[in-house]
Amino acid sequence: MARSRFRHARKTLLIIAAAIVGAGGSVLGSGLVGAGAAHAATTGPCDILASAGTPCVAAHSTTRALFGSYNGSLYQVRRASDGATTNIGLLAAGGYANAAAQDSFCANTTCVVTVLYDQTSRHNDLTVEGPGGAGGQDNPVPADALPVTAGGHTVYGLSFSGVMGYRDNSTSGVARGGQAEGMYMVTSGTHVNNRCCFDYGNAETNNLDNGNGHMDALNFGTECWFSPCDGSGPWVQADLENGLFQSNVGHSTNTSNTGNRSSYVTAMLKNNGQNFFALKDGNVQSGGLSTRYSGALPTSPSGYSPMHLEGAIVLGTGGDNSNGSIGSFFEGVMTAGLPSDAAESSVQSNITAVGYGGPSPVASGTLNPGSTISLRATTSGFNPSCVSFESRNYPGDFLRHSNFQLFRQPMDGSALFRADATFCPEAGKSGQGTSFRSFNFSTRYLRHFNNTLYIASNGGSNAFDSATSWAADVSWAVSAPWAP
């Protein structure tokens, strides 16, 4: 019996075991790792775009200033302990986010991001998205879920699980009707899924699907709306409403576009609002942009040429608040007018110079934020902070307990899910390895029992609370992942 339980536990955990962990139940991204030169940009992307005659009308980032002279707030966080909020600004004008201010404000509690400030004078700030035609009220993103390095400083990106999004339905200067615009975002190719729709860009002002051509947003993920798509993605796509377009006919017409799985990805879209759009992507850490499509807007079905833009800005969901997608966001801008190819290349150089990378290389198989692991019953390893386990093959799904049994489920952003999906490592109860205490049931530990995972107490009314073999069953070894 013990051998069979042991083998099953290994198998189960191969499926669910995985990336990440963060204190207080926060969910770290999918092991973003990479190195880059730590040069601060002296000119921001919006300075480049303004010089080219296509000024930013929206500029959002949790990591850095997007104008060389910007010295205001980047975002607002709210902490759980008392509901207080504070604005997180920069270390210096034109520089990088003051993450230490967030760490200090959020010490011994958890924080979420409640506002993403627009760095342009237009104040197109993004707040947590409300209900829409395809999704209910969204949740804010945990503030410490995605620590990365930018310009040699540790800063935080935004790691979206499902049911998370931001929006501004009352903007200034953003393209409307058939006006031209461009946009980019810095995202990640390692934290994606095939659900609708991880978007950043122009959307409806009423959170509803108002028909073809009412959106012009960057989409990044593995959702192939119009097959065939080439490779497995994730692809940079244009969400023009009722479709994620890789070309004017919807599906990919570029067989070399198999997706971009870089740790950090620049995704770009421009649209003249009449009869032309283009999609590009690049590796944030080096090199230039690849043009994935450049040509006509769709003409069949109708509605896209010309466009019918409404001018809202969405981040993390579809135009109608379809909110099943996951993704990462570090910075993004929208312009008035169609940026030139030269300006876009200069922006990519500016982004590359930031040196986005992991905060520090984390060894695979260690119980640390950003690490990818597997668990097998028994051996050594100890870490005092609380952790969450994200599925390797179902990104955005986490190990959580419900009625004391463990399940892999999509993160829904709720406080209950976060608590159910948080486990606090302690020295192994058997004298070896690590035991994982349930965050919200503090006498219960992650246990394998009769081929099933539970949170179990040492003795109790449930069969899985049996004191027999309890210490051994709740002791786990942290080891290298079975799936790379």
Ligand code: AHR
């Ligand atoms: O175009 C894809 C999605 O379709 C949009 O984002 C959403 O509004 C609709 O459901």
